[in-house]
Amino acid sequence: MTYKVKGTCVSVEFLVLGMLENNVYLISDGTATMVVDPTCKADKIVEALNGRKLDAIILTHRHSDHVGAAKELADKTGATVIASAIDAPMICGDEKLPRDDTRFNPCPVDRMLADGETLKLGGMPWKTIMTPGHTKGSMCLFLDPEHTDNPVGTPVLISGDTLFCGSIGRTDFAGGDLNDMRRSLKRLSSLPDDTVVLPGHNDQTTIGAERRRVFAYYA
Template sequence: MKWKRFPLGPLWTNGYLLWDDDGVGFFVDPGGDPTDVFKWVEDNGIDVRTILLTHGHGDHIAGAAEMSKRLGSDVWIHREDENMLCDRDKNLSSNLGTECPPVEATGYLEEGVPLSVGSMDLQVIHTPGHTRGSCCVIVQDGNDRLLLAGDTLFARSIGRTDLPGSVPELMSGSLERVASLDDDLIVLPGHGPETDIGTERLENPFLS
């Protein structure tokens, strides 16, 4: 399994392209103009079959409609956040003053329901707090494993719970679940640098 980070949109949201040895992949959280992604995907022959949305905020979904149309990719999100895909007030893009074209979900992230893209297996962990439908996803391909954390967990911090649609009383339980994962599990967050669970358990004030 290989991956590449693409900072997209006005908040430089981390979008991630992940792909297997056969060049089959998926894209996580296209938060802005995906032109650079298109060029890289075409130059490297990656078949982007799915767009995975960790939650429904505009800075994570703004490029999803264009990417889905251009690449023919499915769009997966948790059902609790599906209503944010076509409502600029609910996805908060109206607050940012940015464009966020509506996009339809074609599949759903659901805990306990295994998913796969190419040779990569995906395990969904529903982690409400930042939004009701926020999810983290463990991706495994052979011996390679990593966690897509969205805006649930950052390096030394966590996602905000004071936004419209956030559920602060659920965040602590979600963080406890994430903190119980293996120390050496790489974490790819929605903003900021990558980290790992062991480091966050020791140094993140919200987990200690």
């Protein structure tokens, strides 16, 4: 997939990896490349980069199926590891994981994001939207062409395990909360209908499609 943002083309590639069939995204605008939620098989992710320099590893939340290969991938590429300030202490091992979490190799987090903060990678300004519900520190990243030089571009949302195609992330794990999830979904429902949603699992979708399904029920 290729989306036009800021007068250039933002390419979105993905691998489906792991027992839970995670979507591992490789996103690039030609000047910077990021990988989102490397679940496993760091070598396969490096192979998919096809020689491109990896600038950032984005972790939408602390669950093992989203961070399992982060440490190995960072060691192999030297990429900056980025997560929310809330989930980062568990990702890097400074805080213990809840008893029902699957263990993973802790990964140092180089940059911690807060709500509303902009992460600039190449020509891509990603706005941080904190979306607790699946975990306390779950976050989404929103690329809004209205905040760039190209107002006709396509908005893109990296939704992690907050919003799926026709569904939402589970709230029954430690740190999950359905009321928090409802509030997070209400925030996402304010995004433009044509926003392309890149979820952590299953098919890609749009905010408009989920307005008729998920948001009508939860938000």
